[in-house]
Structures are given as C-alpha cells and as structure tokens.
Amino acid sequence: MVTTALVVTITMVAPLADKIMTTTIDMHNLTKTYEMGTQQVHALRGIDLQIQEGEFVAIMGPSGSGKSTLMNVIGCLDVPTDGSYKLDGIDVSHMSDNEQARIRNKRIGFVFQQFNLLPRTTALKQVSLPLMYGGLNRGEREKRAAEALKAVGLEDRMDHKPDELSGGQQQRVAIARALANNPSIILADEPTGALDTVTGEEILEIFHRLHKEKGITIIMITHDPEIAEHAEREIWIRDGLIVEEA
Numbered sequence: 456m457v458t459t460a461l462v463v464t465i466t467m468v469a470p471l472a473d474k475i476m477t478t479t480i481d482m483h484n485l486t487k488t489y490e491m492g493t494q495q496v497h498a499l500r501g502i503d504l505q506i507q508e509g510e511f512v513a514i515m516g517p518s519g520s521g522k523s524t525l526m527n528v529i530g531c532l533d534v535p536t537d538g539s540y541k542l543d544g545i546d547v548s549h550m551s552d553n554e555q556a557r558i559r560n561k562r563i564g565f566v567f568q569q570f571n572l573l574p575r576t577t578a579l580k581q582v583s584l585p586l587m588y589g590g591l592n593r594g595e596r597e598k599r600a601a602e603a604l605k606a607v608g609l610e611d612r613m614d615h616k617p618d619e620l621s622g623g624q625q626q627r628v629a630i631a632r633a634l635a636n637n638p639s640i641i642l643a644d645e646p647t648g649a650l651d652t653v654t655g656e657e658i659l660e661i662f663h664r665l666h667k668e669k670g671i672t673i674i675m676i677t678h679d680p681e682i683a684e685h686a687e688r689e690i691w692i693r694d695g696l697i698v699e700e701a
Contacts, residue, residue, distance in 0.1 A: 477507070477508050477543075477544075478505050478506070478507055478508070478541075479506055479507065479508045479510075479542065479543050479639065479640065479672050480504060480505060480506035480529060480540075480541075480542065480672075480674075481504075481505050481539075481540070481541040481542075482502050482503060482504040482505070482528075482538065482539065482540050482541075483503055483538055483539045484501050484502075484503065484537070484538040484539070485499055485501070485502040485503075485504075485528065485535045485537070485538035485539065485540055486499050486500055486501055486502075486535060486536050486537045486538050486695075487499040487521075487524050487528060487533070487535050487536050487695075488536045497695055498521050498524040498695055499521050499524055499525060499528070499535070499695045500521075500694070500695035500696050501538070501695075501696060502525065502538070502692075502695075502696070502697060503697065504525075504690070504697060506672065506674065507672075508639070508670070508672055509666070509670040509671070509672055510672055510673075510687055510688060511662070511663075511666045511672075511673040511675075511685075511686045511687045511688075512672075512673070512674050512675070512686055512687065512688045512689075512690060513675045513676075513677055513682070513683035513685070513686035513688070513689045513690065514526070514674065514675070514676050514677075514690045514692060515677055515678060515680070515683050515689060515690065515691050515692070516678070516691060516692040516693055517678065517693065518678070520692050520693050520694065520695070521692050521693075521694070521695040521696075522676055522692050523644070523676070524695075525692060526642060526644055526674075526676050528540060529642060529674060530559065530563055530565060530642045531547055531550070531555040531556075531558045531559050531563065532555070532559075534547075534548060534549055534550065534555070535548055542558065542562065543562065543639065545558070556588075560588055560589060560636060561636070561638075562638055562639050562640055563638050563639075563640045563641075563642055564632075564633025564634055564635075564636065564638035564640070564641045564642070565633055565641075565642050565643075565644075566626070566629050566630055566633050566641060566642070566643040566644070566646045567629065567643075567644050567645075567646075568644060568645035568646065568648040568649050569649060570617070570622075570625045570626055570628070570629045570649070571629065572617045572625055572628060572629065573617075574616070574617055574618070575616060576616065576617075577613065577614050577615060577616055578604055578609060578612055578613050578614070578615055578616075578620070578628045578631070579597060579600050579601065579604065579613040579614065580600075581628050581632055582599075582600035582603050582604060582628065582631045582632045582635050583596040583597050583599070583600035583635070584596075585632060585635065585636070586599060586600070586635055586636065589636065599635050600613075600631070600635055601613060603631035603632070603634040603635045604627075604628070604631045606631065606634060607627040607628075607630050607631050607634075607661055608627065609624060609627050609628065609631065612624060612628075621654070622649060622650050622651075622654060623650055623654035623657055623658060626646065626647075626649075626650060626654075626658050627658070627661070630658070630661060630662075634665075638671070639671065639672060640671070640672045640673075640674065641662070641665065641671055641672070641673050641674070642674050642676075643662065643673065643674070643675045643676065644676045645676060645677055645678070646658055646659075646662075646675065647659065647677075647679075647682055648677075655682070659682070659685050662675070662685070663685070673686070688700065688701070689701045
C-alpha cells in the first residue's frame with residue numbers, strides 16, 4: 456500500500472536545477488589516528504574524496520572499516536589528524552568545537568539508525584527543539600517544524616509521541632528534524648537499519664525526493680549493498696582507505 460510518505464511534495468529548500476554544480480566535500484590525504492593507551496589506531500589512512508553538490512552517495516564498508524569515523528569527520532563531529540577537508544569551500548580541518556557546531560547547524564542534517572527521539576516529547580517539539588540554537592523565536596520554530604513534518608507526510612501526527620508512532624513514522628520525524636534548518640547536506644547513518652524492508656523503502660523514497668526535487672546532497676552510510684544501490688555512486692572503504700568507487 457502506498458503511504459503518504461511516497462506522495463508528499465518536499466518543500467523545504469529551493470531547487471538547485473539552475474545552479475552550477477560545485478564540489479561540496481573535498482578531502483585530500485585525510486587521516487585520523489586515535490590514541491588507545493600506548494597504541495595508535497589508524498582509523499583513516501589517507502582518504503581522497505570529492506562529493507559534488509546535489510549528489511546521492513552511499514559509503515559502504517564492513518565493521519571496523521573506518522566508515523563511521525569518516526562520517527564523523529564529514530559531519531564536523533570530529534577533526535582529522537592530518538590532511539585537508541573543505542566543506543562548501545571552507546577549510547574545516549582544524550576548527551574548534553564551537554566552530555564545528557556552527558557549521559553543522561547551518562549546513563548538515565543528521566539521520567541515525569535508532570532515531571534518537573525524546574520519549575515523552577511530541578513530534579512537533581522533537582523537530583522544533585534543535586532550532587533554539589539558531590536563535591529563532593517559538594512561533595518561527597514551530598512553523599518550520601510543522602513544515603518539515605508535513606514534508607515527510609506527518610502533518611496528522613504532530614502531537615504524537617514516539618510510543619504512539621510506528622518505526623517508519625519515528626524515522627520520518629528524525630528526517631523532519633534534519634530538514635528543519637534547511638541543510639544543504641543530509642548525512643544518514645544506516646537510516647533503514649532498524650526498519651522492515653517495506654518501511655525502509657518508504658524512507659529511501661523520501662531521500663530520493665529530497666535529492667531529485669530539491670538538490671540536497673545525500674550521503675548515506677550503509678553496510679547493505681541493496682540499500683547502497685539506491686544511490687548514484689557507491690564508495691567502498693576498507694581498513695581506513697577508499698578501495699573502490701562505482
């Protein structure tokens with residue numbers, strides 16, 4: 456049965472059809488090393504990666520391959536040990552925590568496998584609360600949150616709490632939360648991992664609509680080849696290195 460998630464029109468950001476495509480992710484010889492007691496763990500060992508504005512990319516790799524570390528660096532949740540990383544032309548390689556937070560709030564929306572919703576909070580508040588960091592008043596926050604929830608087909612579930620929503624609806628709330636700040640990039644970490652196959656396909660269809668209709672750059676982390684096939688480009692990482700692109 457086709458759900459509202461498959462027929463809604465996404466209206467959160469302006470179309471990019473008339474814009475010249477530019478490089479939004481630009482990494483050169485990027486490394487990340489962690490100190491574990493007296494040992495060093497080389498999570499990333501020289502990443503060269505370019506992702507164009509408006510691409511839909513899947514980053515794949517087995518457990519321990521470095522894909523989660525790469526996601527954290529792409530999302531400005533961590534900084535590299537060495538090498539360079541430019542996000543939309545801005546060098547973010549060695550920014551402070553506060554500088555990274557400002558970049559994240561302006562440019563990146565996050566969607567995670569486990570939804571990360573507050574248990575006793577309505578969908579509207581789940582989406583509007585992060586907007587407080589942007590200095591918006593309550594009315595504007597709730598307006599944006601309502602628009603985001605409508606964009607993912609949840610206009611009739613705004614007052615529902617997580618235990619009143621299905622898994623797919625909870626993930627849609629998480630996507631709405633990622634959309635509310637009008638990001639240019641959505642970074643999705645195993646976004647269908649906690650969902651059944653049919654519901655997962657519905658969530659992927661939302662990502663397709665965001666990508667195709669509004670030009671948002673989608674970067675999806677997954678270990679599932681069938682999920683990765685939904686992307687335009689697949690990037691395989693193993694032992695901290697990119698080993699294949701297709």
